[in-house]
Structure formats: structure tokens, C-alpha cells
Amino acid sequence: MSVPRGRGYRAVLEEMISDRVHGASWYFLRLAELLEAGVNEQIPIETMISDIRSIRPGMAPLENVAELLTQVKPLDLSRAIRVYWGRAEEGIRANSRLFMNRVKSMVTISYSSNARLFAEAVGARVVALESNPGGEGRMWGGHGGLVVPDLTMPYFIANSDAVVMGGDGLYEGFIVNKVGSLPLALTSRHLGKPVIVVLESFKARRSRPSQVYRVNVGGIEVPLFDEIPLSLVDVLITDIGVFTRVDVAYIEGKFKETILKYASTTQ
CATH class of the missing domain: 3.40.50.10470 (Translation initiation factor eif-2b; domain 2)
Incomplete structure (x- = not known):
């Protein structure tokens, strides 16, 4: 199974932590990139869960994805996030x-x-x-x-x-x-x-x-x-x-x- 190559895990994580403009929708989609980078760099799932929860403690999409990581492989969840994002936009419209x-x-x-x-x-x-x-x-x-x-x-x-x-x-x-x-x-x-x-x-x-x-x-x-x-x-x-x-x-x-x-x- 091929893994998309992009920015490093730490770069994506730091961008999410330091951001002061975007809302929860942006964070949800960025999680797909973070999970892909985590798979590329063999970041332990427990570490990814902890990192995701530390970005914006209590933010619903982050907590939901952190919880789902206990049930779904990171790469499968990353792809599901991208599919969900597109279809959610269609539904809202x-x-x-x-x-x-x-x-x-x-x-x-x-x-x-x-x-x-x-x-x-x-x-x-x-x-x-x-x-x-x-x-x-x-x-x-x-x-x-x-x-x-x-x-x-x-x-x-x-x-x-x-x-x-x-x-x-x-x-x-x-x-x-x-x-x-x-x-x-x-x-x-x-x-x-x-x-x-x-x-x-x-x-x-x-x-x-x-x-x-x-x-x-x-x-x-x-x-x-x-x-x-x-x-x-x-x-x-x-x-x-x-x-x-x-x-x-x-x-x-x-x-x-x-x-x-x-x-x-x-x-």
C-alpha cells in the first residue's frame, strides 16, 4: 500500500499548534496530512493520539479522530478523512x-x-x-x-x-x-x-x-x-x-x- 509523501510529521504538527486563524474544519483536513506523515516516519499510534489531543485540547474533531485512531489504522483513517471532507462540503451546500x-x-x-x-x-x-x-x-x-x-x-x-x-x-x-x-x-x-x-x-x-x-x-x-x-x-x-x-x-x-x-x- 503506497503512502502519500509530503511534509514531515513535526512540520505539520507545529503548523497546527501555531495556527491562530483557521477553525476546526481546517484542523480536521490537516489531520489527514499529519497521519500520513506519521505513517511515513513510523510514529507510534500512541504518540500520534497524544500529539493530536495536545494541538487544541477539547476541540471536537481532534478528539474524535484521536478516539478513532484506537479502532482504525492511521492511513485508512487519513483517506477516510479526505473522503468525508469532500462529501460533507457537498452535503452542507x-x-x-x-x-x-x-x-x-x-x-x-x-x-x-x-x-x-x-x-x-x-x-x-x-x-x-x-x-x-x-x-x-x-x-x-x-x-x-x-x-x-x-x-x-x-x-x-x-x-x-x-x-x-x-x-x-x-x-x-x-x-x-x-x-x-x-x-x-x-x-x-x-x-x-x-x-x-x-x-x-x-x-x-x-x-x-x-x-x-x-x-x-x-x-x-x-x-x-x-x-x-x-x-x-x-x-x-x-x-x-x-x-x-x-x-x-x-x-x-x-x-x-x-x-x-x-x-x-x-x-
Whole structure:
């Protein structure tokens, strides 16, 4: 069985650890490259599991893949991740089209590839908050979005059809996303606008994240993520369906069932 040759294991791992811009979807796909490099360099599975969990402790896709490594060979799992990634994107795009003509303008936070897929699928105009600290929302400027200061969110929400955001993790009772997402959802609820979250099923995990990743801003440690209660989410769009009532165990189970099937057929 041939093993793809690319960057070294340590180079991929360090890139994932040091990254400050990308979300959980990016990390999930990068894991395929990390596993391939690990096989090339004969890194013990126990070491790969430990390294994956140390990248962003508690991040759902990382924890899910670390857990799956106890059941699946690394190279089979790497190939299954790539297959799942492509099909998840197709599912997100198809399910987003259900909102065509219902969401013509949207406010979003950070830069989510899933929020972008939604906007493209329905043809919505995008207003993106700058999303400080980090300023990832500015990336929307290169994709036709209007980038505005974070504190202007009430004005732009009031003049939009919905708030649409991605999510870095779906847990029992809440969604984790970039800091600022909770006030965005609360403001949307206050103004009577729906909150739509778009994420892949590989981000679903019932167990709570062990810790919240923090960054240093002006000498002050601040959390990089908010917990948004599911009670503030009106619609959850995933690759496996659209939900107004969220069963995290079901979504997590479907992901694991499907990726194990992909792993068994990539050999």
C-alpha cells in the first residue's frame, strides 16, 4: 500500500499548534496530512493520539479522530478523512439551498468556510464583523463581504434576514465558536432575527471540552471561544441534515458510523 509523501510529521504538527486563524474544519483536513506523515516516519499510534489531543485540547474533531485512531489504522483513517471532507462540503451546500430566497442578507462573525458555503448556496449578501481579537472577519473582504466594526452588530443585524455563523464544536447543550459569537446570538434574539449555525457532523461530540483555548491580548489572557447555548440557535445545518431540535448523540453517531465505513472501503 503506497503512502502519500509530503511534509514531515513535526512540520505539520507545529503548523497546527501555531495556527491562530483557521477553525476546526481546517484542523480536521490537516489531520489527514499529519497521519500520513506519521505513517511515513513510523510514529507510534500512541504518540500520534497524544500529539493530536495536545494541538487544541477539547476541540471536537481532534478528539474524535484521536478516539478513532484506537479502532482504525492511521492511513485508512487519513483517506477516510479526505473522503468525508469532500462529501460533507457537498452535503452542507445542498442543505443550505433549502434557504434560498429566505436569507438574502446575513451577518456573520470570523471567517467560516461553512458560512461561505451557505452564502454562496443561497446568494446572500454578507456583512462580516471584524472579529477581534484576531480580525479573521476581514478575510470576507476578499470574498465579496462587507467588513464592519464589531460594535456595529446591532445595526447590521436589524437590517439583515439572519445571523449565520460556523461552529468549531457541537456539544451537549451548546455550540463553541469564535469569541463574540454569544453576544452576536443574544443580539439577534433581542432583535427577532433567526440564528443559523452551519457545521459538519465531524464536529459533534457529547463530552464537554476539557479547556478553552486562550490568547494573550495586550498582556491579558482572554478565551478565544464562546459557548452558545442551543436555546439561542434556531436552525442547525449539517452535512447530514437540517435540525431545529438538536440531538448531539445522533449527529456524533452518524459521523463515526460513516467514517468507519469509509475507512473500511479505502483499503
